[in-house]
Amino acid sequence: MQSKSRKEEMAALKEEARRLGFSSVSERNDALRLIASGLERDWQAIKEANDEDVRQATGAGLAPSLIKRLIYSASKQREALAQIADIVRAADPIGTPLMRRELDEGLVLTQIAVPIGVIGMIFEARPDALVQIISLCLKSGNAIILKGGSEASRTNAALVASMRTSLGASSLGSGWIVLLESRSDVAEMLAMEDVIDLLIPRGSKEFVSYIMSHTAIPVLGHSDGICHLYIDETADLNTAVAIAYDAKTQYPAACNATETILVHSTIAERFIPAIKERFGGEVAIHGDERVAALIDCIPYRAGDWSIEYLDLSVNIRVVDSLDEAIRHISTYGSGHTDAIVTTSQSAINTFFAQVDSADVFANCSTRFADGYRFGLGAEVGISTQKIHARGPVGMEGLMSTKYLLDGSGQVVATYSGSEARPFTHRLLPIEGDSHA
Amino acid sequence: MQSKSRKEEMAALKEEARRLGFSSVSERNDALRLIASGLERDWQAIKEANDEDVRQATGAGLAPSLIKRLIYSASKQREALAQIADIVRAADPIGTPLMRRELDEGLVLTQIAVPIGVIGMIFEARPDALVQIISLCLKSGNAIILKGGSEASRTNAALVASMRTSLGASSLGSGWIVLLESRSDVAEMLAMEDVIDLLIPRGSKEFVSYIMSHTAIPVLGHSDGICHLYIDETADLNTAVAIAYDAKTQYPAACNATETILVHSTIAERFIPAIKERFGGEVAIHGDERVAALIDCIPYRAGDWSIEYLDLSVNIRVVDSLDEAIRHISTYGSGHTDAIVTTSQSAINTFFAQVDSADVFANCSTRFADGYRFGLGAEVGISTQKIHARGPVGMEGLMSTKYLLDGSGQVVATYSGSEARPFTHRLLPIEGDSHA
Numbered sequence: 001m002q003s004k005s006r007k008e009e010m011a012a013l014k015e016e017a018r019r020l021g022f023s024s025v026s027e028r029n030d031a032l033r034l035i036a037s038g039l040e041r042d043w044q045a046i047k048e049a050n051d052e053d054v055r056q057a058t059g060a061g062l063a064p065s066l067i068k069r070l071i072y073s074a075s076k077q078r079e080a081l082a083q084i085a086d087i088v089r090a091a092d093p094i095g096t097p098l099m100r101r102e103l104d105e106g107l108v109l110t111q112i113a114v115p116i117g118v119i120g121m122i123f124e125a126r127p128d129a130l131v132q133i134i135s136l137c138l139k140s141g142n143a144i145i146l147k148g149g150s151e152a153s154r155t156n157a158a159l160v161a162s163m164r165t166s167l168g169a170s171s172l173g174s175g176w177i178v179l180l181e182s183r184s185d186v187a188e189m190l191a192m193e194d195v196i197d198l199l200i201p202r203g204s205k206e207f208v209s210y211i212m213s214h215t216a217i218p219v220l221g222h223s224d225g226i227c228h229l230y231i232d233e234t235a236d237l238n239t240a241v242a243i244a245y246d247a248k249t250q251y252p253a254a255c256n257a258t259e260t261i262l263v264h265s266t267i268a269e270r271f272i273p274a275i276k277e278r279f280g281g282e283v284a285i286h287g288d289e290r291v292a293a294l295i296d297c298i299p300y301r302a303g304d305w306s307i308e309y310l311d312l313s314v315n316i317r318v319v320d321s322l323d324e325a326i327r328h329i330s331t332y333g334s335g336h337t338d339a340i341v342t343t344s345q346s347a348i349n350t351f352f353a354q355v356d357s358a359d360v361f362a363n364c365s366t367r368f369a370d371g372y373r374f375g376l377g378a379e380v381g382i383s384t385q386k387i388h389a390r391g392p393v394g395m396e397g398l399m400s401t402k403y404l405l406d407g408s409g410q411v412v413a414t415y416s417g418s419e420a421r422p423f424t425h426r427l428l429p430i431e432g433d434s435h436a
Numbered sequence: 437m438q439s440k441s442r443k444e445e446m447a448a449l450k451e452e453a454r455r456l457g458f459s460s461v462s463e464r465n466d467a468l469r470l471i472a473s474g475l476e477r478d479w480q481a482i483k484e485a486n487d488e489d490v491r492q493a494t495g496a497g498l499a500p501s502l503i504k505r506l507i508y509s510a511s512k513q514r515e516a517l518a519q520i521a522d523i524v525r526a527a528d529p530i531g532t533p534l535m536r537r538e539l540d541e542g543l544v545l546t547q548i549a550v551p552i553g554v555i556g557m558i559f560e561a562r563p564d565a566l567v568q569i570i571s572l573c574l575k576s577g578n579a580i581i582l583k584g585g586s587e588a589s590r591t592n593a594a595l596v597a598s599m600r601t602s603l604g605a606s607s608l609g610s611g612w613i614v615l616l617e618s619r620s621d622v623a624e625m626l627a628m629e630d631v632i633d634l635l636i637p638r639g640s641k642e643f644v645s646y647i648m649s650h651t652a653i654p655v656l657g658h659s660d661g662i663c664h665l666y667i668d669e670t671a672d673l674n675t676a677v678a679i680a681y682d683a684k685t686q687y688p689a690a691c692n693a694t695e696t697i698l699v700h701s702t703i704a705e706r707f708i709p710a711i712k713e714r715f716g717g718e719v720a721i722h723g724d725e726r727v728a729a730l731i732d733c734i735p736y737r738a739g740d741w742s743i744e745y746l747d748l749s750v751n752i753r754v755v756d757s758l759d760e761a762i763r764h765i766s767t768y769g770s771g772h773t774d775a776i777v778t779t780s781q782s783a784i785n786t787f788f789a790q791v792d793s794a795d796v797f798a799n800c801s802t803r804f805a806d807g808y809r810f811g812l813g814a815e816v817g818i819s820t821q822k823i824h825a826r827g828p829v830g831m832e833g834l835m836s837t838k839y840l841l842d843g844s845g846q847v848v849a850t851y852s853g854s855e856a857r858p859f860t861h862r863l864l865p866i867e868g869d870s871h872a
Contacts, residue, residue, distance in 0.1 A: 103804070103811060109811075216652065246848055247847075250848050251848075354458045356454050356457060356838070359839045359841065360838060362843060363843040363844055364543060364843030364846040365846065365848050368539070368543075368848060373851065374539070386836035387633065388824040390836050390838065401826050401827070402794060402795070402826065402827065403794065404796050405797040407798060407799040407804075408799055409679065411678055411683075411800070412804060412809070416686070
């Protein structure tokens with residue numbers, strides 16, 4: 001593709017984004033329903049494209065975990081259709097009033113939610129993620145540029161072709177979706193800071209880290225999930241063991257699985273043998289000297305506290321106080337999810353106040369850190385950054401704001417100088433009509 | 437300063453930021469009061485340092501506008517002290533609950549506001565901005581790294597020395613403020629993406645643009661203010677002239693001053709001679725052929741629509757429809773502030789929905805785009821980006837969020853698989869106790 005036509009294509013995409021931003025919710029919901037029925041209609045073609053991608057990937061010796069993510073099965077399609085139905089049912093996020101303030105009589109300020117504009121999505125394998133993010137962008141009025149992995153190129157092309165055909169029958173058209181060819185360099189997309197307002201990478205930790213360090217565009221995502229579980233001196237032993245077992249083993253490959261268990265010295269002699277027994281042979285325990293004095297374990301080596309195992313390995317460390325546990329988390333954690341098990345309300349309060357992570361939990365598993373479990377609806381991603389959105393992010397992560405000021409002829413000169421008229425600055429109820 | 441000690445200093449600063457984040461509001465207010473009385477106590481030393489900076493800058497032939505910003509007069513100190521008093525009175529932004537949801541019985545999710553962490557401030561001249569931003573950071577629990585312009589180095593050093601002395605008597609200490617030496621390269625600060633969570637540059641448009649394009653750290657600010665005023669066919673003539681005059685002339689150097697007036701062809705013959713008369717000889721009008729057919733003006737040259745004059749110059753262009761005006765704004769605007777003058781509610785609705793700018797106004801001057809006028813309290817800055825904060829930004833621009841999940845032993849295994857227990861996902865009132 002030549003650079004001139006790409007530039008024109010990008011200008012057109014920004015204009016499509018603006019138009020999508022003021023479409024009605026019924027137009028957007030109709031388009032979502034057309035997409036869903038189109039995916040059913042085109043199932044055979046999508047399936048064949050996916051079978052071929054899987055065949056090629058298997059032949060090329062791709063990792064089984066990658067192949068598993070690549071398969072777009074009938075059950076993944078059913079889940080995708082169910083998610084689209086959920087997104088149709090969700091409230092319209094565009095135009096939601098966030099604040100209303102009278103500045104003076106007949107001069108009312110309203111802050112409302114608006115789409116961000118153009119979302120860039122870069123993902124490995126995962127054709128189901130493509131369907132989900134396009135649907136979320138449509139509902140929230142955002143245009144999208146997609147760059148999928150080459151291993152899923154046939155599936156992605158078939159899915160996008162199906163959606164484009166369906167959208168051709170809608171009032172919104174399909175100009176707001178751009179699928180970059182697999183042969184295009186991802187670097188091209190990372191350099192589009194004039195076009196793309198927010199990048200959402202989906203894939204492995206290494207992949208997301210690479211994206212974050214190679215673009216000037218804001219990135220929604222997280223590169224590390226070094227999560228901690230702290231067993232306080234007052235913890236109930238059975239609760240502590242049950243939560244630790246779940247936090248490590250329920251799905252160890254997830255970013256919200258616990259990597260290090262910190263144990264207060266008062267309870268260490270009871271908890272550590274108990275969790276070792278509960279883990280049985282399943283989990284490899286890396287312990288410091290105080291752990292090694294209680295159970296057989298792999299001796300701690302420098303650097304272990306900073307490892308995201310993502311498998312059935314865990315660090316255990318004995319600490320002498322809540323404060324020491326919090327310092328460990330602050331030093332070695334990644335600000336993702338950290339939890340305390342305790343029966344002390346004061347310990348919960350301290351942990352909640354002092355641990356600076358996206359998710360801070362008491363008396364439950366770190367594995368609850370998830371947009372679906374949080375009740376946010378479809379998940380845009382999990383963010384460990386502190387700007388814009390933090391933690392599991394729902395559709396609100398695709399929204400920005402704008403201020404509307406509705407006047408009746410006011411000029412600033414009236415409110416300036418020695419005889420300045422004062423502002424009233426009176427907060428108004430958010431719900432209610434504009435004459436309140 | 438050697439790189440090792442700088443690294444240790446930065447690690448210490450991150451720890452100070454964490455500690456400041458869980459300080460009590462009375463500790464922070466006490467520290468703010470100490471800062472205010474200290475600035476009064478140290479007035480002579482500050483004044484002498486500033487006099488010397490101004491003497492040197494004048495000798496070096498700095499622009500009068502820069503010298504004016506550099507002067508820290510008794511009245512600027514009074515304003516700074518009044519702002520500190522306002523900030524003391526403001527509600528504590530830390531811990532404000534933003535959302536509460538029951539996930540299941542005894543498992544309650546709360547999203548609260550927390551400080552961002554470490555704010556980096558880079559500014560030209562403007563010693564009063566230094567006092568304001570340090571006070572805002574303190575109230576909002578953020579640590580700060582400052583880099584002032586070399587022309588203000590003595591004043592900045594005197595102000596920071598005064599504040600450090602005052603803070604020495606507070607429970608919070610002064611370790612959360614780092615003032616980089618004037619001789620340090622600004623490039624060092626722009627590369628601190630591991631330490632600084634948000635950069636706030638204050639200064640000229642060129643200065644902010646430079647910062648934005650030379651760092652991977654998120655930047656709060658705007659580089660262009662190309663604002664438009666559209667006079668619709670149904671506009672009241674007197675209202676239109678009064679607003680246009682204010683929007684251009686009330687303070688033309690401000691980013692929210694209007695640069696281009698778009699006039700509907702139906703009203704052009706009445707409005708254009710009238711605004712020409714109102715401007716008198718004060719304003720240089722750049723007009724297209726249709727404007728030139730009505731009044732004497734400077735003929736339009738290619739590129740004029742994209743100029744931010746920041747002086748008593750204005751573009752006038754005749755358009756044939758509201759849609760054409762909106763397209764002009766979308767093509768040439770900078771997404772800062774755009775206004776319509778009209779008596780048609782339907783035109784207001786269309787303009788509000790379709791103009792994608794931080795501030796979209798009806799029947800009032802673009803000059804109202806300002807944190808103080810909006811009633812946001814002290815202003816952190818104005819943002820034309822769409823991520824994190826947009827438009828005039830108050831203290832909320834210095835805040836992030838975290839999720840607290842308060843459980844009673846829950847594990848994810850219970851909510852997974854074929855016999856999964858369902859979540860209740862019930863929104864709870866935000867005000868109210870945790871037993872609701």
